[in-house]
Amino acid sequence: MRCPHCSEDLPGKMCPECDVVVPLDGRYCMMCGAEFDEEQPEQDGELDMENRVLCPDGTCTGIIVDGRCTECGSSAAENESPS
Numbered sequence: 001m002r003c004p005h006c007s008e009d010l011p012g013k014m015c016p017e018c019d020v021v022v023p024l025d026g027r028y029c030m031m032c033g034a035e036f037d038e039e040q041p042e043q044d045g046e047l048d049m050e051n052r053v054l055c056p057d058g059t060c061t062g063i064i065v066d067g068r069c070t071e072c073g074s075s076a077a078e079n080e081s082p083s
Contacts, residue, residue: 030061 001012001021011024017034028035028049053064055072062071069075 001010001023002008003010012021013024013026014020015022015029015032015034016036017029018032020029020031022029022031026036055062055064055069055074057069057072057074060069060072060074062069064070067075067077
């Protein structure tokens with residue numbers, strides 16, 4: 001797995017459901033959404049994974065928090081198609 005910004009190799013693991021390489025610390029597969037069984041420590045302010053809003057860019061893996069994508073920084077309104 002390579003970083004989309006600097007092309008550096010990132011540590012990864014295989015998804016047991018679809019055999020795609022995902023980030024080592026990932027809790028869910030980015031391709032099929034399978035949840036990994038590993039216990040993760042509870043974090044304060046943890047995101048509500050059931051109600052998260054994915055970046056509408058289509059190529060970005062970020063989520064919308066406070067109106068902006070956590071990865072690419074674009075706003076949700078920038079990526080909406082005109083009516």
